[in-house]
Amino acid sequence: MQVVIQPNAGAAADLVAWIVAGQVRTQPRSVLGLATGSTMEGVYARLVELNREEALDFSRCRTFNLDEYVGLPENHPNSYRHYMNHHLFGKVNIELRNTHLPNGMAEDLAAECENYERLIKQVGGIDLQLLGIGRSGHIGFNEPLSAFNSRTRVESLVPATIEQNRPLFKRDTRMPHQAITMGVGTILECRRCILLATGPDKAKIVAQAVEGPLTSMVSASSLQMHPHCTVVLDVAAAGQLKGMKHYQRLFENDPKWKAFRERMSVGDTAPLRTSVC
Numbered sequence: 265m266q267v268v269i270q271p272n273a274g275a276a277a278d279l280v281a282w283i284v285a286g287q288v289r290t291q292p293r294s295v296l297g298l299a300t301g302s303t304m305e306g307v308y309a310r311l312v313e314l315n316r317e318e319a320l321d322f323s324r325c326r327t328f329n330l331d332e333y334v335g336l337p338e339n340h341p342n343s344y345r346h347y348m349n350h351h352l353f354g355k356v357n358i359e360l361r362n363t364h365l366p367n368g369m370a371e372d373l374a375a376e377c378e379n380y381e382r383l384i385k386q387v388g389g390i391d392l393q394l395l396g397i398g399r400s401g402h403i404g405f406n407e408p409l410s411a412f413n414s415r416t417r418v419e420s421l422v423p424a425t426i427e428q429n430r431p432l433f434k435r436d437t438r439m440p441h442q443a444i445t446m447g448v449g450t451i452l453e454c455r456r457c458i459l460l461a462t463g464p465d466k467a468k469i470v471a472q473a474v475e476g477p478l479t480s481m482v483s484a485s486s487l488q489m490h491p492h493c494t495v496v497l498d499v500a501a502a503g504q505l506k507g508m509k510h511y512q513r514l515f516e517n518d519p520k521w522k523a524f525r526e527r528m529s530v531g532d533t534a535p536l537r538t539s540v541c
């Protein structure tokens with residue numbers, strides 16, 4: 265696991281978008297794993313800009329989202345399908361038929377979960393998976409006690425998650441208490457994972473996930489076992505990490521981040537170079 269700390273949330277989102285752009289440029293047929301949540305909005309906004317201004321081409325990409333609420337139709341403003349269409353799919357040159365989210369309205373939810381796993385396998389697995397982190401330590405909607413080898417399934421949301429996400433629902437809308445989520449095992453099989461967390465509210469759970477023990481009580485701690493995982497944080501979310509200074513030094517001296525460091529030092533107008541890092 266590598267921890268990369270950026271000065272603010274904008275720079276952290278920029279770095280994640282830069283990694284995704286490098287992936288798509290070097291492998292135009294990439295299978296991208298996508299995440300929702302307010303933290304990811306900055307990443308998608310940057311990817312939309314790169315698509316418009318620097319011809320970042322999504323036309324051959326396929327995508328799989330981590331999760332979807334059970335019982336919300338696609339066109340519901342709180343569905344993750346709606347979120348993805350609004351923030352990314354409707355604004356870049358991706359084929360909608362190549363974008364996948366679990367169907368939370370399926371009559372047979374167990375069959376839907378199995379089918380989602382099958383689809384991911386059929387395309388050869390996920391090349392790059394974006395992840396946020398919930399206050400409960402979840403990745404996707406893998407709540408505490410999710411087995412590290414769990415697969416796509418229906419998960420019941422814990423009170424901390426309901427409390428975190430309820431403000432996004434209008435007062436008269438009942439927030440679902442269940443969701444379909446890729447399992448921790450499904451996520452660990454992705455070839456590369458990028459977890460993005462920003463803001464002081466995430467500092468405690470980030471420290472538990474990154475420096476705490478491996479435990480199914482914090483699903484994100486499973487990423488310590490992933491062979492290619494990058495955790496991108498702003499200074500606020502990194503605030504409780506014991507090794508903060510060490511991670512910062514590593515980033516400053518690591519040649520694989522040189523192109524990004526140079527781009528940031530000359531400002532946002534510098535072209536985004538193709539890079540694999």
Ligand code: GLP
Binds near residue numbers: 301302397404425
């Ligand atoms: C939801 C998603 C998670 C995401 C989390 C973070 O719960 N299911 O995948 O990590 O939101 O949300 P935010 O970025 O708004 O803090």
